[in-house]
Amino acid sequence: MKILLVYPKFPDTFWSFSYALRFIGKKASFPPLGLMTVAALLPGHFQKRLVDLNVDSLTDEDLSWADMAFIGGMAIQRVSAKKLMARCSQAGLKIVAGGPLFSAEPEAFPEVDHFVLDEAELTLPLFLDDLKAGKPKKIYRASGFCDLHRTPIPLWELINIKKYASLSIQFSRGCPFNCDFCNITAILGHKVRMKTPRQIIAELDELYGKGWRSNIFFVDDNFIGNKRFLKAELLPALIDWRKNKKGCVFFTEASINLADDPELLDMMGKAGFDSVFIGIESPDEASLSECRKTQNKNRNLLENVKNIHRAGLQVMGGFIVGFDNDTQAIFQRQIDFIQQSGIVTAMVGMLQAPPGTRLFDRLWKENRVVSSFTGDNVDGTTNIVPKMGLDRLMEGYRSILKQIYAPRSFYGRVRNFLQELKAPEFRIPMNFQRILAFFRSCIRLGIWGKGRLQYWQLLIWTLFRRPRQLPLAVTLAIYGYHYRRICEKYIL
Missing domain, CATH: 3.40.50.280 (Cobalamin-binding domain)
Incomplete structure (x- = not known):
């Protein structure tokens, strides 16, 4: 067969990073x-x-x-x-x-x-x-969930790994939380199921044996779903695996309660993690209650983000506008939070209702689901009728993106972030493509770009104040170029 x-x-x-990928071939x-x-x-x-x-x-x-x-x-x-x-x-x-x-x-x-x-x-x-x-x-269809201890190593020989910016690995499935708009628990359940450390090390050994030294994405929807197991089993195994190895920097997704555990943050840094995507969603408590994002409530989200940065992990943030409790003030509040937090990769989307979620079921009963779900929550569309009205929501959404990805705001946010960030313990080895990416950015962003003045100001500031972070500053500048291109082409 x-x-x-x-x-x-x-x-x-935003998530395709298509314009950024061209810089690194x-x-x-x-x-x-x-x-x-x-x-x-x-x-x-x-x-x-x-x-x-x-x-x-x-x-x-x-x-x-x-x-x-x-x-x-x-x-x-x-x-x-x-x-x-x-x-x-x-x-x-x-x-x-x-x-x-x-x-x-x-x-x-x-x-x-x-x-x-x-x-x-x-x-x-x-x-x-x-x-x-x-x-x-x-x-x-399945009536339950599988035992990940029996999941095999993916067949990496079927692809050419050199064509990808990052490779992927999965440690766990499931999430203990119950966000109203998220279909992860409907698909994978609440109970966090995990592979053994031996399985993860075997997968990493295979990637390392193939010569991979760049980023590796732990695709878990909430990597810290079982903190006790992480600290007792997986992270010690990753720390041990990393000895005498180059590159292979990890990033993943987690919930904001990561900020509550300094020991976990420290161990993740020592294991080789340098970035984490977190669903912030909204600075508004009423909207967080509405979507049952209980883990984000009753806490200083701004300080939480800064604490994670200070531990050496970059926070990439997800934000949503269009909740029933949102008022006109939410748009400026989101802008202020993003700028003050130093979250450079700020993915802002309008609320959508994926099939299989409680949000979809509720809005369907209210006759407020109007089109199919695109799966892209940052494409400037929504499949629901928002309470504030679609025109008002669209106008506010565009105002957020126009401001946070404008060169002055974006480069200022990068500097804000680099001032807070503790230098990660591990980094990707320099290679020919990364050197080329620097020179390409100098031309496209530093000569042709609309924000060329801010680009050079950032690089000069980084060179004198955070010289070890210069490669990261260039990478983030390239990301900003991608975000602006997507905004200009499809949203603004």
Whole structure:
């Protein structure tokens, strides 16, 4: 059996980093970890070929080679997935689909022959058994959650790792919190399930053995879901693994209560983490209560962010406007918080209601769901009717982005951040592409760019005040260029 695994293309968004990737000669930010894991779950005698449309083209030869096409992806990849399925159908290939895009609303994809949904560790073996017996069903769903101790190492040999800016690894699934707008718990549950440290070290050894020295993203939706296990088991193993190794700096996602645990912050730094994405959402307590973001309530969010910076971890923040409790004042409050916190990567989006969430169910009953979910919460759209009115929300949303990514505000925020940041213990080794990225930034941002004065002011300030952070300052300046291009092209 010849299996063609295809990963749909991401659209141009804040998260694609498409304009930033060009500076370092990469095609995509991250590889298709889910499809590579599915490939590892397939029988060893199956022939497998993986095409990631974010880095390669799907050829007619690929389609004629295959007996069956496996397609996986997220909601944001819907448009590309639709085009991909049409092409597979035209080629006469049976289509097997899975992943968050298809698990949320399989009825929206009549062109799919077989849905292998939820966690593939549970549903893929059932499909394979039925396929072998010649009677595969239309849809396979799981009634529970899998044991991650049995999850195999992804088949990294199916991709060219040099085409990616970062590689990925997964330690846990599930989140103990219950945010109203988040579909993670609906998909993966509240109980945090984890791989063993031995599994994680084996995956890291494989990446290191392939010559990888750049960033590695722990894709967990909340890496600190089980702090006790982290501090007692995984982080000590990572600290030990890192001895006598170069590069391989980690970043991940976590909740704001990370700031409450100095020991955990210290251990993450020693293990090689230098960045963490945190859903701040809103500085407004009423809006946090509305969306059940209880872990963010009754705390000084601004000071929490600064404490994490002072521990050597850069905070990348997610923000949302459009809650029912939001008033006109929320837009300036968000701007003020972002600027004062020094969160350089501030992903601000309008509230959306993903299918399968309590928010979706509530707004559906109120006849306030008006379109399909795009999966991109920073694309300047929403699938709901906001209480403040769509025009008012759009105007306020644009005002936030226009201000926080304007060169003066953005570069000022970078300086604010670098003043607070404790220098991380580990860094990516300098290579030819990173040197080229510096010179490309000097030309594109320092000569052609609208904010060229602020660019040079930042670099000179960093050179004299934070010389070890000069590569980071250049990287953040390049990110700012990407954010501005996306804003100008699609939102403002």
